[in-house]
Amino acid sequence: MKMTYFILVIATIMLSSSCYTTRTAGNSGKVPPGQTKKATGSNSAKPFAPGQQKKH
Secondary structure, eight states, rough: OOHHHHHHHHHHHHHHHHOOOOOOOTTOOOOOHHHHHHHHOOOOSSGHHHGGGOOO
């Protein structure tokens, strides 16, 4: 009886502690232009938007 209980507890722990990953939508690890604007204290998010950067 104790062995069955022990196996049941171990199985429950293994199932409840399974690994999972969270995924971010879109550009993984990149901050949106509006959030970058807030962090830098800028008045506009335009310089941080990828489509709005000036080509040299």
